[in-house]
Amino acid sequence: MSVERATLRLAGLSGADHEKVPWVNHLVTAVRGQVGLEHGVVLPVWDALRRGEAETLGMLAQKSASGSIRFEVPEGRAATTAARAGRTAVARGIRTIDRQRAVRDRLIRRHGDPRQRPWIYLIVATGDIMEDIPQAQAAAREGADIIAVIRSTGQSLLDYVPEGATREGFAGTYATQENFRLMRAALDETSRELGRYIRLTNYASGLCMPEIATLAGLERLDMMLNDSMYGILFRDINPIRTFVDQRFSRQIHARAGIIINTGEDNYLTTADAVEAAHTVTVSQLLNEYFAKEAGLEDWQLGLGHAFEINPDLPDSFRLELAHALLARQLFPDAPLKWMPPTKHMTGDVFRGYLLDGFFNLAGAMTGQGILLVGMMTEAVVTPFLSDRDLALQNVRYVLSAAGGLTEDFHPPRDGFIQTRARAVLDDAVRLLETIADDTRGRGSAYPQPLLAAIADGTFGLMRRPPTAGKGLEGVCRKAPGYVNPAIDLLESGPAGVTSSRTTQGRSAR
Amino acid sequence: MSVERATLRLAGLSGADHEKVPWVNHLVTAVRGQVGLEHGVVLPVWDALRRGEAETLGMLAQKSASGSIRFEVPEGRAATTAARAGRTAVARGIRTIDRQRAVRDRLIRRHGDPRQRPWIYLIVATGDIMEDIPQAQAAAREGADIIAVIRSTGQSLLDYVPEGATREGFAGTYATQENFRLMRAALDETSRELGRYIRLTNYASGLCMPEIATLAGLERLDMMLNDSMYGILFRDINPIRTFVDQRFSRQIHARAGIIINTGEDNYLTTADAVEAAHTVTVSQLLNEYFAKEAGLEDWQLGLGHAFEINPDLPDSFRLELAHALLARQLFPDAPLKWMPPTKHMTGDVFRGYLLDGFFNLAGAMTGQGILLVGMMTEAVVTPFLSDRDLALQNVRYVLSAAGGLTEDFHPPRDGFIQTRARAVLDDAVRLLETIADDTRGRGSAYPQPLLAAIADGTFGLMRRPPTAGKGLEGVCRKAPGYVNPAIDLLESGPAGVTSSRTTQGRSAR
């Protein structure tokens, strides 16, 4: 459903009614109510336009909301005409995405990439875009290379994307097209001021993953949280819906030159970081597979992992190094995303500050690509302004004082670290074999062994059967005549974006 | 002068008058006033006793205070008799020291040494021995292996050792025989409770260095701060007096099985830790030389160095590692004492806590012997109880989580760290050569080139000419007939203490 809405957004449909229900929702709901979604929305919608039911797409959506439009699934020539018209409209959106990608490339050439690896990634989360903006700018001035605006707790389960500039999120700010635009504009200003291109990140996840990915492409966001299984495991979204949505959203990301961030860190908040270390590796391999399949390239794969081992465990830091090195070596060309301790943070903010320092050190020593900055108040409150400032000071000290330690760090082949890394890899391979060899689902409606593994609680200890979870009602099986020009255009691949690939490919080492 | 008083203390003279002036001071002053100190106090004192001026040493001292004793320098048989009697008395003191050493060996065998290296060294400094005791015990319970009781700011310039239990020091507690005894007894209790022998440290420095060393031996202190040049540089004590006093005090330490801690860290509080790195090495070599010369063995040489490089300097942590490794390799058998950042600590206690964490890490990675625990409030106040607790938590985390990193730490021969270490060593050798080749003093009253170097401000940027500084009036040139049985007994070497040497030698790696 959200794929179809995303398609309409590409075709230029935006805005919402006075109750803030977006027009794309009205239109898709109306189509669905009359003719179902099996053929996609493009055929019925552009057929209705051809038939003169309304003059513009926008007016069609408005009228459809009041029930005054009649939809049909066109056939034959009518279908061809509708498909062609839809394709023309959607192509405009894709061209905007291409243009934004070119703008990004130009700005990076002008302002430059961060001087150091890992890139420094910082979260803002006031709930109010107007407070977020100055906080983000302040963070960039203090050294952040990437700003992520966390979303309000409720958003991922909304089956629509809110509209306009918003000021009332809980523990995060709504992801809206306008908020994206405002923040990107503010950071463009700051990039100019600092002579360093500041990247912007948001979340393409939840029930509106495809639409948000689309808006991110249109508004030139630079990275997006986007995991193939996060919604299933941590938001109890239906697995089928999630796999459908993540495919489309990743195609958009591929086209937009956006780096995705996957969410393996989350597993370690519910499962133990030592026992479940291999599930992180398995999930990284799955995320890589689904990403490549959707057209993403290595430099766009911000595969996630995290510093979540119980710090009271003997040799905990060396275990972290082992896990971090394993990921580094398995995915040498991906800008891995290294996540800070959260589960074992406590109200002892001094201890937390130290732990974050060792997290930073592990990130530097093992050459991670993106470092999400840890906050000493992790277990207390959403970060204070001063937490962020102190945290960046921590990162700066560690990278500058000890970043060069990579030169001196050579874990011996039969030493503790390499032995541990091999053990985790072995477990991962074994788990993948078990999943692949699982024949229980054969012949059932859901024969895929991965779905069975998810249902069994393999990842993050969450059991998610394929028939349960939110949003299943929004999924339908494609009819043979299904048309979606967005997917066609995305699959035919981008044109003229090779330049940017090389630029960023290089900087991503 | 203090050497003579120390000798009397060995002979059993203790206590003070009602104005708290110790009897040893009265007696030495009286002898000096009548016959001078060129022959030592032993001859005149035991001659007076032989002559029946008083019945006991104590009564002699009391009477001498009121001026009612006549002293002479005996000659011939009288001299031999006096010397023999003095020797017998002094030997009793030395036997007490030997006994205390044996007790220490036994307690270490019973309770055990710390489980990890480095040993964890913690300071208490309330000014009140009665508050110090519970704080020290609490610190030991939280993991401290060594407790140091810092002295009151004024004490090093007092030309006498205060008496009794004291409760009114400034930023430290007076070093007195009774305070030593009380604290050692309390820690013996705690050692039993914890099954780990807790060592006690104090300061053999200042104008009473020899006496305090003696009291430490008598009361079974385990380590003593004792530097061959600290008093000269940082307390403006006369260089000649210092060199005389440090020799005697080190002989006592050698006999008592006490580990000395030298004070190279102090240079880096006044000079820059990068520019002056080689002066630390030079001073370590000098301290080693003077220590060996006085009979100390490798396992007793807690040579000092410190983590004092400006943390804003790029690669500052790796520079620290280079310096720490250099010391470790130059003195492989000495239990090096690794001192925390102080100069670059600020009121930002969070930053300070992190810096202390990296200090701990450097200590662990380079295998230091004794780690003085850094305090986040270094730039603010004398440590709070909670600072100490947090600091120990910091040490525990770093040692447990990352202590094993030594296995993975192999700075390449031509890499940053080894290159830096070689450069510092080269500078040190060059400076030693310059000092040795200095001929300016030749023929003067102070021909020693080391004295000239000290006068030039080579160490810690402090200029200290041999004729200036406090306490010169307490030094006199020995007459040919000078007798000091303490020195004779100490030079003839210890008997039956080989066992303890091996025990501790092993544990000191």
Add this chain to the structure above:
Amino acid sequence: MSDLVRPYGDTTGDGMVQVSFTLPLPHDKRAEGAALQLAKKMGMDPALLVHAKAMGPDFTFFVVYGSVTHLVDLREVTVVEREYPLLTAKEVNAAVKRRLRRKLVVVGACIGTDAHTVGIDAILNIKGFAGEKGLEYYREIRVVNLGAQVLVPDLVERARAERADAVLVSQVVTQKDAHVHNTTAMSAAFREAYPAGQVPLLVVGGPRFEEGSASALGVDRIFGRGTTPGEVASYLVDALITRREAGSRADRRSA
């Protein structure tokens, strides 16, 4: 020991505390004066400004040390001591079986948009917490765990359908008092949906509830940081069995 105590830095009675905060002022002498004024208002005297750092042009971060003049009066500290006896799993099962004579039904959920299930799972799932098994492990307790982001109407409906004896709700997100809003909405809904006196026992938990605010929130009890499943099970027995029996005995006596 005296009933009046003061914070302890390194000497008895020195009153030393450490404070840090940000003021929305550019870093200058006036901002430092403002920080000291705040410290004084907090009762610190003398107050020592030991660190001040500009965070951008509009904010300054401060660290202040000082001695607070306040005395803590231990006589005025009211401690919520555990008001129920701690039982083993065996005892809990026995009490339910013998005295309730049916399984005790517990419905659990994270409500609102809160998706933090680790806390409630720690209480409910077999796996448990801090070495104690969760309520699912208790033979005589039937657990219905609805998971995260449950809407209040759905919770009420399910509680009725399952004939819940107790409803256990978790709230971890507290920004803008989300936990307070969600909890009061929840308790109001239960009171509306059930006849008076028949509302199931309402229990909330989470790391940041204010102690003693149960009645203000309209619930029967709050559990905080570090709660163990055994505590919750023991409380349920006490509240649903022991105290009700006592109540009805008293009723009978007074009748």
Add this chain to the structure above:
Amino acid sequence: MSDLVRPYGDTTGDGMVQVSFTLPLPHDKRAEGAALQLAKKMGMDPALLVHAKAMGPDFTFFVVYGSVTHLVDLREVTVVEREYPLLTAKEVNAAVKRRLRRKLVVVGACIGTDAHTVGIDAILNIKGFAGEKGLEYYREIRVVNLGAQVLVPDLVERARAERADAVLVSQVVTQKDAHVHNTTAMSAAFREAYPAGQVPLLVVGGPRFEEGSASALGVDRIFGRGTTPGEVASYLVDALITRREAGSRADRRSA
């Protein structure tokens, strides 16, 4: 901007501060209640006890976050702005030469048992501080640096012998208010030893003096953390030359 501000956590006006302290109590519920009581007395409401840790059997360490109800009133902040113009070394030399017509004599020392000379050396020695050369570098200033642990009588005597225009004293150790005791003893001794009105300018410095306490200590001025030699030199010119000239001009006029 309004004259009333509150601390800023992550939203304007939220009033959030962080506090840590130790209470001399064993860690139990009562101690936690006591910690919250203290936080309330400091004006934190709500106060969130986020960390409590036993330190041995008799002490507990706490971290508390919360919102303070106090308002900072910027109108009541009194700022000690620099009351003299900042001069270059050249200007200082010129002023001394032209208007004093002899070298300005400064005697410096750490008094009492304080041996922290880095601070006073930073002001006096050529090497200086923060990139500025020290007073020894000024051609028209004669510096006598007595070093550390100088006794007050010795300092007074030397100041008289050198005919000091100004005496510069450093105090770094502040435990048990050592700096306050030493400074007041010093200023009293000078007042006793000199005829009224002829006491040299008394200047103290160190990182932990309370601003505004100069007159209570009996000295002319206090310099704190981060003082640079140039500031001190400029102050000396202002106090010893500019203001005295102004004073005598005024005298002449009124005569």
